[in-house]
Amino acid sequence: MPEKMIIVGYDGSPDARAASRWAMDEAARTGAPVQLCCAYEWPTWSPAAATVPVPAPWPDPETERAIKGMLERAAAAARLSHPGVEVSTSVAHSGAVLTLIERSAHASLVVLGSRGHTAVGSLLGSVSVGVSAHAHCPVVVVRGASDPAAPVVVGVDDSNRTPPALAFAFTQAAARGTGLRAVHAWTPPGDGNPPTPRVSEAEQNRHLAAMVDAWRDAFPQVAVTSEVVTGDPAHALAHSSEAAQLVVLGTHGHGAWHGLLRGSVSQHLLHHSRCPVAVVHDLAHA
Known part of the structure; x- marks a missing residue:
């Protein structure tokens, strides 16, 4: 079966060009085809007096030729x-967000820059947030630097099921020939914090290790480290991104990671990560 394509949201901006380069490198590793997609809506306008005849502003052949x-x-x-x-x-x-979400249903990956600037409006920036929240496949937002010698970092929740983010992160680390660092952030009970099911750092570490160990046999070539940190996940992963080539987030979780994609964690990472960010959807629970 042919590999599903990688779709790049492209508007000609420097960040879009960075996204294209990232996607091409990924395609070279996986054999997937790449599609550069520019989606935009032409602005409509009508005069205050409906009786005044005006030419239709769309289509505009000159703009169409320029974009193509x-x-x-x-x-x-x-x-x-x-x-x-x-x-x-x-x-x-059509609108960039809806177009890319729709096309993500038939893609293996959607790749976006963190922002964009064009004559027909910004394709990226807020688009990266909207597409990341609702795509049908993983979304990578390319920002910062991507050191090929650095590990892949994955944020792990404290649920009993293995999140799809772990599968994606292991696959990326194996394909890149690098290590994997699993990070779990938690807030100890007390000091006004709500109680948690696992009340000791040692228990948190054992649980994290068990989740990671479930994937070691499938990816024996990947050197894995795991770390439990105290604090909120947004800042923990932003800090981890300083020494990573890719940070991977899941969309569902419990405890400290609940509402990951819709809360402050993803927003913070999409704006402050020092390296590309991959948002992986759990379609079974979407």
Whole structure:
């Protein structure tokens, strides 16, 4: 079965170009085709006096040609730098968030820059937040640096089921030939904090180790370390991103990680991570 494509939200901005490079490197490792997608809505306008005739502002052939030319130049550069990767382009005349969410249902990965600036409006920035929250496949938001010698970091919740984030993180670490660091943040009971099911750091460490160990046999080549830290997950993972090439987050969790994607953790990471961030959805519980 052919590999599902990697979709890149592309608007020609420096961050979009960084996202394209990240996606091309990923495609070279996996064999997936890449599609550069520019989605935008043409602004509509009508005069205050409905009786005044005005020409329809859409379609605008000149803007359409400019966008297609931008995408083709980006695709040509990508084919030159990664000759083994199949690259295509696509223009969608609709909102970027809804377009990318819809197309994510048939993709293996959606890759976005952290922000964008174009004549037809910003594709990225707030789009990265919306797509990350509702996509049907993992979403990578490319920001900061990606040191190939650094490990992959995964945020682990304290539920009894293994989150899809662990599977994605192990797969990424194996493909990149690097280590994996599993981080779990918790707030000890007391001092006004609510009680937790696991009340000692030693128990937290044992639980984290058990979750990670469940994946070691499937990925024996990946060197794994795990760490329980005290504090809120947002700051713990932001700090961990300083020495990581990718930070992986799950969308569901309990305890300190509950509401990960809809709460402050993902928002904080998407704005403050020092490296790319992958948001992995648990579709079984979506």
